[in-house]
Amino acid sequence: MAARWIDPERIESAIAALAEHGAHGETGVARLVYSPEWVAAQDQVAAWMAEAGLRVERDAVGNIWAYLDGRDREAAMVVTGSHVDSQNPGGRFDGALGVIAGIMALSELRERFGQPERTLAAVSLVEEEASRFPTANFWGSRAIIGRIAAEEPKRLRGYDGVTMAEAMRDAGLDAARIPEAKREDIGTFVELHIEQGPFLERENFPVGVVEAITGYRQYLVTLEGAANHAGTTPMDMRRDPMAGAAEIIGGVVDTAHRMGRPCVTTVGRVNVSPNERAVIPRQVAFTVDARSPLPEQREALLARHEALIQEVAERRDLRLNLRVDSDREPVRCDPETVAVIAAAAEAAGVPAMTMTSGAVHDAMQMAEIARIAMIFVRSRSGISHSPDEFTAAEDAAAGIEVLARALHTLAYRP
Ligand code: HGY
Ligand code: MN
Ligand code: MN
Numbered sequence: 001m002a003a004r005w006i007d008p009e010r011i012e013s014a015i016a017a018l019a020e021h022g023a024h025g026e027t028g029v030a031r032l033v034y035s036p037e038w039v040a041a042q043d044q045v046a047a048w049m050a051e052a053g054l055r056v057e058r059d060a061v062g063n064i065w066a067y068l069d070g071r072d073r074e075a076a077m078v079v080t081g082s083h084v085d086s087q088n089p090g091g092r093f094d095g096a097l098g099v100i101a102g103i104m105a106l107s108e109l110r111e112r113f114g115q116p117e118r119t120l121a122a123v124s125l126v127e128e129e130a131s132r133f134p135t136a137n138f139w140g141s142r143a144i145i146g147r148i149a150a151e152e153p154k155r156l157r158g159y160d161g162v163t164m165a166e167a168m169r170d171a172g173l174d175a176a177r178i179p180e181a182k183r184e185d186i187g188t189f190v191e192l193h194i195e196q197g198p199f200l201e202r203e204n205f206p207v208g209v210v211e212a213i214t215g216y217r218q219y220l221v222t223l224e225g226a227a228n229h230a231g232t233t234p235m236d237m238r239r240d241p242m243a244g245a246a247e248i249i250g251g252v253v254d255t256a257h258r259m260g261r262p263c264v265t266t267v268g269r270v271n272v273s274p275n276e277r278a279v280i281p282r283q284v285a286f287t288v289d290a291r292s293p294l295p296e297q298r299e300a301l302l303a304r305h306e307a308l309i310q311e312v313a314e315r316r317d318l319r320l321n322l323r324v325d326s327d328r329e330p331v332r333c334d335p336e337t338v339a340v341i342a343a344a345a346e347a348a349g350v351p352a353m354t355m356t357s358g359a360v361h362d363a364m365q366m367a368e369i370a371r372i373a374m375i376f377v378r379s380r381s382g383i384s385h386s387p388d389e390f391t392a393a394e395d396a397a398a399g400i401e402v403l404a405r406a407l408h409t410l411a412y413r414p
Contacts, residue, residue: 004394004397004398004400004401005108005112005348005397005400005401005404005405006104006105006108006397006400006401006404007397008392008393008394008396008397009393010104011097011100011104011393011396011397011400012393014048014100014104015092015093015096015097015100015393015396016092017044018041018044018045018084018092018096018099018100019092019096021037021038021040021041021044022035022037022038022041022086024089024387025089025387026387027091027092027387027388027389027390028089028090028091028092028386028387029086029089029090029091029092029096029387030086030087030088030089030090031084031085031086032085032086032088032131032132032158033085033126033127033131033132033133033136033139033167034062034126034132034167034168034170034171034173035132035167038084038085038126038171039171039172041084042062042064042084042124042126045064045084045099045103045124046058046064046124048100048103049064049066049103049122052066052103052104052106052107052110053107053110054066054067054068054103054106054107054110054122055067055068055069059143059144059180059181060143060173060174060177060178060179060180060181061126061139061140061143061144061148061168061173061178061181062126062140062168062171062173063123063124063125063126063140063143063144063181064123064124065121065122065123066102066103066106066121066122066123067119067120067121068106068109068110068115068116068119068120068121069115069119070115070116070117070118070119070120070411071115071116071117072117072118073119075117075118075119075187076118076185076186076187076188076370077118077119077120077121077185077186077187077188078116078118078119078120078121078187078188078190078407078410078411079120079121079122079123079186079188079189079190079366079370080098080101080102080105080106080120080121080122080123080189080190080191080192080403080407081098081099081102081121081122081123081124081125081189081191081362082095082096082097082098082099082101082102082124082125082128082191082192082193082361082362083095083098083099083124083125083126083127083128083129083140083362084096084099084124084125084126085126085127085128085129085131085132086129086131087129087131087385087386088129088131088132089387090129090131090384090385090386090387090389091383091384091385091386091387091388091389091390092389093194093379093384093389093390093391094129094193094194094196094384094385094389095125095128095129095193097192097193097194097377097391097396097399098191098192098193099122099124099125101192101396101399101400101403102122102123102124102192102403103122104400104404105122105400105403105404105407106120106121106122106407108404109404109407109408109411109412113408113412116411116412117411117412117413117414118187118410118411119411120407120411125140125141125362126139126140126143127139127140128140128141128361128362130325130326132158132159132160132167133156133157133158133159133164133167134156134158134159134220134325135156135325135326136156136164137218137325137326137360138362138364138365139164140362141362141365141366142365143178143181143182144181144182144183144186144365144366144369145182145183145365145366145368145369146179146182147365147368148178152164153165153168153175153178154175183369184369186366186369186370187370187371188334188337188370188371188372188373188410189363189366189367189370189371189372189373190337190341190363190372190373190374190375190403190406190407190410191361191362191363191366191372191373191374191375192374192375192376192377192399192400192403193357193359193361193374193375193376193377194376194377194378194379194384194389194391195208195355195376195377195378195379195382195384196358196359196379196382196384196385196389197358197359197379197382197384198379198381198382199353199355199382200353200355200376200377200378200379201378201379201380201381201382202382203353204351205351205352205353205378206350206351206352206377206378206394206395206398206399207345207350207351207352207353207375207376207377207378207395207398207399207402208352208353208354208355208375208376208377208378209338209341209342209345209352209353209354209355209373209374209375209376210333210338210354210355210356210357210373210374210375210376211332211333211338211354211355211356212293212330212331212332212333212356212357213293213330213331213333213356213357213359213360213361213363213364213374214262214291214292214293214330214356214357214358214359214360215291215292215293215295215298215328215329215330215331216289216290216291216298216326216327216328216360217289217290217291217298217302217324217326217327217328218287218288218289218290218324218325218326218327219287219288219289219290219305219309219322219323219324219325220285220286220287220321220322220323220325221245221248221285221286221287221288221309221320221321221322221323222283222284222285222320222321222322222323223241223244223245223248223283223284223285223313223318223319223320224241224282224283224318224319224320224321225238225239225240225241225244225280225281225282225283225316225317225318225319226238226239226280226282227274227279227280227281227282228279228280229278229279229280230277230278230279230280231278233280238280239316239317239318240280240281240316241281241282241283241284241316241318242272242280242281242284243316244284244312244313244316244318245270245284245286247312247316248286248308248309248312249267249270249286251308251312252265252267252288252290252305252308252309253265253266253267255301255304255305255308256290256301259297259300259301259304262292262293262294262297262356262358263290263291263292263294263297263298263301264290264291264292264358265288265289265290265291265301265305266288266289266290267286267287267288267289268287268289269286269287270284270285270286270287271283271284271285271286272284273285287325288305288309290302290305291358291360292330293330293356293357293358294330295329295330298329298330306322309322310322328360328364331363331364331367331372333363333372333373333374334371334372334373336371337371337372337373337406337410338354338373340373340406340409340410341373341375341402341406342354343406343409344402344403344405344406344408344409345402345405347405348398348401348402348405350398350399350401350402352402355376357374357376359384361374373406375399375402375403375406376399377391377395377396377398377399378391378392378395379391380392
């Protein structure tokens with residue numbers, strides 16, 4: 001195999017260095033948005049950007065931008081990047097690899113080809129995972145497209161009880177200035193990310209070219225009944241939210257299973273109150289995350305889930321609160337940019353397979369204002385959102401070369 005534009009060892013050491021900020025166990029990362037670890041990671045990223053000879057800027061929400069200024073300052077920018085926050089705990093690669101890839105790609109392009117025609121930018125986005133604030137999803141990219149509601153920073157409260165506005169203040173940012181992060185100068189956004197699924201490994205491709213990103217909806221379901229004694233209350237006299245939750249959880253998972261691929265449904269978080277062995281609970285709250293890249297299948301899946309939730313709550317006489325925390329229809333990548341990436345892979349001698357993303361990504365938000373596309377890199381055993389997440393440095397190097405070559409096509413031709 002020909003030598004890659006980027007030395008895999010450099011990628012490996014950058015991944016390891018970034019993973020020190022928020023290290024969790026041997027290989028995990030817990031880097032929640034605006035935490036001290038997160039601040040340290042963004043500072044590290046900014047230092048790398050400056051070392052690469054790029055012009056560095058921090059915006060009002062905390063995204064960090066690195067520019068390789070183009071000759072034509074009026075032309076819309078070509079941007080690449082991903083997010084620096086993690087699941088709690090997650091792995092070292094989710095988001096982080098895309099941030100590192102952006103910096104390395106721009107640095108390489110600068111050295112090989114000098115100034116581009118259009119400005120190239122690498123961005124380290126503040127937040128994608130909603131792992132600290134349950135409904136913050138895509139905080140950084142939403143600020144860029146102007147989709148953060150004015151009251152959100154004060155309304156959103158993290159699992160730690162801190163509001164978003166307070167968390168931003170702790171990181172030296174003023175939530176009142178979020179609107180200043182909005183941009184209208186992005187023409188194309190290309191995000192490199194680990195696949196997080198099993199398909200590239202199974203089909204034996206190091207790299208994937210993403211054609212579409214799944215749609216999803218995330219709910220918080222809260223069922224309230226009557227707390228009572230576990231020994232003295234006859235089964236037919238109970239208003240038991242746990243019995244309702246069990247029925248709903250089993251039902252939604254089964255529905256997704258029966259509807260078949262590519263739809264998926266997950267219940268990943270449950271809160272029981274009072275959570276005692278001998279007490280019928282008063283309240284059970286749980287999340288439902290339902291997804292499909294097929295618009296009609298997503299609608300059908302969501303309709304079935306909602307009907308089941310209502311029916312069980314009514315039949316069991318439980319008070320129901322059904323909150324939608326995040327909702328996004330599937331997004332198609334821009335066909336021309338997808339073709340540019342496929343051609344870049346061919347030029348780099350990197351076998352690449354076209355595919356759909358089952359994870360959601362900042363690129364979906366950017367699609368509101370720009371042409372978007374994504375490059376995936378193989379995940380070992382398809383594992384992600386786990387400290388066991390791993391991507392080989394050689395695969396990452398192949399993906400970053402494809403990214404750099406695609407950015408070259410997009411930004412250097414007149
Ligand atoms: O849930 C997702 O797909 C994303 O990784 N946060
Ligand atoms: Mn991610
Ligand atoms: Mn993720």
